[in-house]
Amino acid sequence: xxxxxxxxxxxxxxxxxxxxxxxxxxxxxxxxxxxxxxxxxxxxxxxxxxxxxxxxxxxxxxxxxxxxxxxxxxxxxxxxxxxxxxxxxxxxxxxxxxxxxxxxxxxxxxxxxxxxxxxxxxxxxxxxxxxxxxxxxxxxxxxxxxxxxxxxxxxxxxxxxxxxxxxxxxxxxxxxxxxxxxxxxxxxxxxxxxxxxxxxxxxxxxxxxxxxxxxxxxxxxxxxxxxxxxxxxxxxxxxxxxxxxxxxxxxxxxxxxxxxxxxxxxxxxxxxxxxxxxxxxxxxxxxxxxxxxxxxxxxxxxxxxxxxxxxxxxxxxxxxxxxxxxxxxxxxxxxxxxxxxxxxxxxxxxxxxxxxxxxxxxxxxxxxxxxxxxxxxxxxxxxxxxxxxxxxxxxxxxxxxxxxxxxxxxxxxxxxxxxxxxxxxxxxxxxx
Amino acid sequence: xxxxxxxxxxxxxxxxxxxxxxxxxxxxxxxxxxxxxxxxxxxxxxxxxxxxxxxxxxxxxxxxxxxxxxxxxxxxxxxxxxxxxxxxxxxxxxxxxxxxxxxxxxxxxxxxxxxxxxxxxx
Numbered sequence: 001x002x003x004x005x006x007x008x009x010x011x012x013x014x015x016x017x018x019x020x021x022x023x024x025x026x027x028x029x030x031x032x033x034x035x036x037x038x039x040x041x042x043x044x045x046x047x048x049x050x051x052x053x054x055x056x057x058x059x060x061x062x063x064x065x066x067x068x069x070x071x072x073x074x075x076x077x078x079x080x081x082x083x084x085x086x087x088x089x090x091x092x093x094x095x096x097x098x099x100x101x102x103x104x105x106x107x108x109x110x111x112x113x114x115x116x117x118x119x120x121x122x123x124x125x126x127x128x129x130x131x132x133x134x135x136x137x138x139x140x141x142x143x144x145x146x147x148x149x150x151x152x153x154x155x156x157x158x159x160x161x162x163x164x165x166x167x168x169x170x171x172x173x174x175x176x177x178x179x180x181x182x183x184x185x186x187x188x189x190x191x192x193x194x195x196x197x198x199x200x201x202x203x204x205x206x207x208x209x210x211x212x213x214x215x216x217x218x219x220x221x222x223x224x225x226x227x228x229x230x231x232x233x234x235x236x237x238x239x240x241x242x243x244x245x246x247x248x249x250x251x252x253x254x255x256x257x258x259x260x261x262x263x264x265x266x267x268x269x270x271x272x273x274x275x276x277x278x279x280x281x282x283x284x285x286x287x288x289x290x291x292x293x294x295x296x297x298x299x300x301x302x303x304x305x306x307x308x309x310x311x312x313x314x315x316x317x318x319x320x321x322x323x324x325x326x327x328x329x330x331x332x333x334x335x336x337x338x339x340x341x342x343x344x345x346x347x348x349x350x351x352x353x354x355x356x357x358x359x360x361x362x363x364x365x366x367x368x369x370x371x372x373x374x375x376x377x378x379x380x381x382x383x384x385x386x387x388x389x390x391x392x393x394x395x396x397x398x399x400x401x402x403x404x405x406x407x408x409x410x411x412x413x414x415x416x417x418x419x420x421x422x423x424x425x426x427x428x429x430x431x432x
Numbered sequence: 433x434x435x436x437x438x439x440x441x442x443x444x445x446x447x448x449x450x451x452x453x454x455x456x457x458x459x460x461x462x463x464x465x466x467x468x469x470x471x472x473x474x475x476x477x478x479x480x481x482x483x484x485x486x487x488x489x490x491x492x493x494x495x496x497x498x499x500x501x502x503x504x505x506x507x508x509x510x511x512x513x514x515x516x517x518x519x520x521x522x523x524x525x526x527x528x529x530x531x532x533x534x535x536x537x538x539x540x541x542x543x544x545x546x547x548x549x550x551x552x553x554x
Contacts (some may be wrong), residue, residue: 202516203489203516204516206537207443207446207516207537208536209537209538210446210516210537210538210539211443211445211446211449213538214446214449214453214538214539214541215445215449217541218449220451221456241538245538262476290548332533
């Protein structure tokens, strides 16, 4: 079946090719043949006429010389000298008129051939112009429709007509646009189904998870009545249910981001507040690994436009990465500085760093550090992708720098909205 | 401070969890398995609860619908809405139903206890 189908399509293709070669190519061939025949005919006729006229001229000139020589002989013999002198004079005049005649004839022939050439070339030019203009309109329509299609107007179609090539081009374009529209519709529907599925799944999984985590917490409250093995088991249940919750939250954020429904509620916020929020959430976890956490906030920073919960989510994500990927004893620093009309908050560590090839994809989904570390590290692989979406929703940017063996810096910038310090305000006013 | 709390959720295990944790905190807990149960409990007479803790999504009458009917009947009891959704933006405040706050699942009990104390202290 497949073979037959492919043969049928091959035949259709070769038929189409045959039709193509019949129309434009044949018109051109016929045009060239006619033009070539006309021009060749003109040239042959012109050359033949020129040769004939030249021949006649030379014959007549030779006869004239002969008559003159005979007359000169008669003159030298003294026979009828008056008549002989008259003949010599007449023959000289005749040759002069023959020369005038041949030059006129040559000019006429040249004019005839030249006029023919001009007529032939003009005809050819008109033929080409006709062919080109009959192709131009449909091609212009195709270009315009392609541009509309590329700009997202999936209703763009062209009128099918004109030469068979432009007609089949138009048909092919319309079929393609039809297919594109159908597939785009299917894809949009699939996207909506996916978003709905993630929302529903997240909702349905959350209730049982609430029970698991809630009862595990209840058990932990009775820790004193548990054996060490039992307590450890309950810890495992708690750790894993928390991890599942993180994963669910991340998936939900991503689904919202894809659907354009990830929203923030930014308010004027002090940078110190944002840094303190994050440090409060992360300090014990970082110090539990024997790592240090310090901050350096440039004095007189302007307030920024920030959704406090979401910025905490971003910073907790960056600090968690530093905490988990750096060895024990590492130094983690948070640094806030002003950069033009923005404030940059950076999380800097002196850990193992990130190889260049991984750094290039670090903000992509499920992009994670090297496999050996990943086994130990409990992230979801979604945190940086979500952080990037969130920073961009704030109108900011996020970037990563790293030197393997020396450490990594993850910095994001938020737009500054005001300045608590008048000199700072003056400076930003002067810059603007 | 001890409060009388009416908890409604269609999941028996969640009800058990909420009841256990709230009772451990010293609160008095009454339960309902859907919105109708909430309406029945409040119209039965007897001592009224100090606080309602309602699941947003329940079969038949949801927590939101039950609260809407109660508010229409002039019941001003403070209410907290429990939602499986991650944050309040999904549930969306439907009207001004005097909702005292949203509790997302899984429940952060420390935050819940703090909010209950705020709502029942006055």
